[in-house]
Amino acid sequence: MSAVFATGKCLCGAVTFTLHGPPVGTGQCHCKDCQRASGTGHMSLARFKTEDVDMSGETASFAVTADSGNVNTRHFCPKCGSRLYGENSAFPGIKNISVGCVDDNNWFVAGRVVYAKDRPAWDVTPTDIPNFDRMPP
Ligand SMILES: [Zn+2]
Numbered sequence: 274m275s276a277v278f279a280t281g282k283c284l285c286g287a288v289t290f291t292l293h294g295p296p297v298g299t300g301q302c303h304c305k306d307c308q309r310a311s312g313t314g315h316m317s318l319a320r321f322k323t324e325d326v327d328m329s330g331e332t333a334s335f336a337v338t339a340d341s342g343n344v345n346t347r348h349f350c351p352k353c354g355s356r357l358y359g360e361n362s363a364f365p366g367i368k369n370i371s372v373g374c375v376d377d378n379n380w381f382v383a384g385r386v387v388y389a390k391d392r393p394a395w396d397v398t399p400t401d402i403p404n405f406d407r408m409p410p
């Protein structure tokens with residue numbers, strides 16, 4: 274495995290992770306599922322290759338079929354509820370890491386905004402980067 278890029282953990286610390294190598298993509302998602310799962314207006318996600326993600330500790334998961342028809346499985350800590358990462362059936366081999374769980378996340382810069390059609394008026398994300406009303410193909 275390559276060098277350590279970042280480390281992170283859930284709120285209670287039962288699940289910890291190490292990320293190797295830089296993310297292969299970044300974005301903010303405003304879909305209603307992410308709003309419900311996060312409790313706020315969007316989720317900030319960084320995509321890493323599965324082999325670059327080293328998770329330790331048990332996670333529970335919940336799978337939803339999105340309007341795209343893809344199955345989005347969200348993994349969270351069964352003890353404290355922190356949402357740690359997601360996997361999408363359309364992107365095998367990729368884990369979407371919840372940037373808020375990363376210890377030092379100042380490197381994060383959103384590359385795109387998805388489900389911009391569901392962006393609440395009170396939640397601000399960049400409009401000077403590609404914005405998509407749904408998940409782009
Ligand atoms: Zn926890």
Ligand SMILES: [Zn+2]
Binds near residue numbers: 304308388
């Ligand atoms: Zn979403």
